[in-house]
Amino acid sequence: MRWRAGAAIxxxxxxxxxxxxNRRWSRALVGHGRGVSEAVVVLGYRNPQATANIVNRWRVRAGLRSVTAHSGxxxxxxxxxxxxxxxxxxxxMADYAKSVLGFDGTVLLEERSRTTWENVTNVIPLIEDVDRVKxxxxxxxxxxARAYLRRQRPDLAKRLVPADDYRLGEWLIVKPLLALYGLWTLRGLEDDERKNSL
Structure with a gap:
């Protein structure tokens, strides 16, 4: 009985x-932003099949819920x-957003990137004229990716605002694994890039 209580705790x-x-990382290196125009940048994940995989489908849903409702x-x-x-x-991801989720807003594609650094580099021309970036x-x-934008274009990094890619209880069981992987993948960040994170 005691071991069960210990295991539960x-x-x-x-x-x-x-x-x-995960919550802390979702709030790091972002500000409050001003202005009405915004770009929501959804980063892809390895996808060998002909349709969006589970990770990319979730990222699309998180991207679409990050769109500010009153922003035209x-x-x-x-x-x-x-x-x-x-x-x-x-x-x-665009096909899934349009055909499955029915998104009819403005969509742009950046189709050359193979790494996170390249994702950031290649979207810069697409976000230079917006007020807020998610x-x-x-x-x-x-x-x-936000840290990489800060390295490449500190002026644009000042426009970063939070996306809706963290929700309490979502992916609950795998969040500890995502957090462990996150610690490993974030090991290359500088101290000042971590100041608002772990």
Whole structure:
């Protein structure tokens, strides 16, 4: 009986840590932003099949819910090249957004990127004229992209605002694993890039 209580407490602590880490990363390196025009940049994930995989489908949904409801001047940018020679990640995500989710807003595609650094580099020309920029992915990955934008274009990084890619309880069971992976993937960030993160 006592070991069950201990296991339950340990499990709750692990789940709580996963929630805390992901929430914190989702709020790091962002400001409040001003203005009405915005770009929601959705980063792709390896997608060998002919339709959007589960990770890219979730990222599309998170991207679309990140669109500010009252903003009539929003574009959604899907970013990611092809890793298999077929359709690009960007195209697969755009197809899912339009045909399955019924999104009819402005969509732009960035189809050359194969790494997060390239995602950021290649979307810069598409976000230079907007007031607010939201980067959507799993929270640690989005933080990494925001840090890369700060390195490449500090002026544009000042326009970063939070996306809706963190929700309490969403992906609850896998959040501790995402947090562990996040710690590994964020190890290359500088101290000042981590100042608002873990």
């Amino acid at each position: 340990a499990g709750a602590l692990v789940l709580g840590w996963g929630e805390w880490a 001047d929003t574009c959604v940018i899907f970013s990611g090249g092809s890793t298999t020679g077929g359709a690009s990640e960007a195209q697969l 980067i959507v992915s799993q929270p640690a990955h989005a933080l990494k």
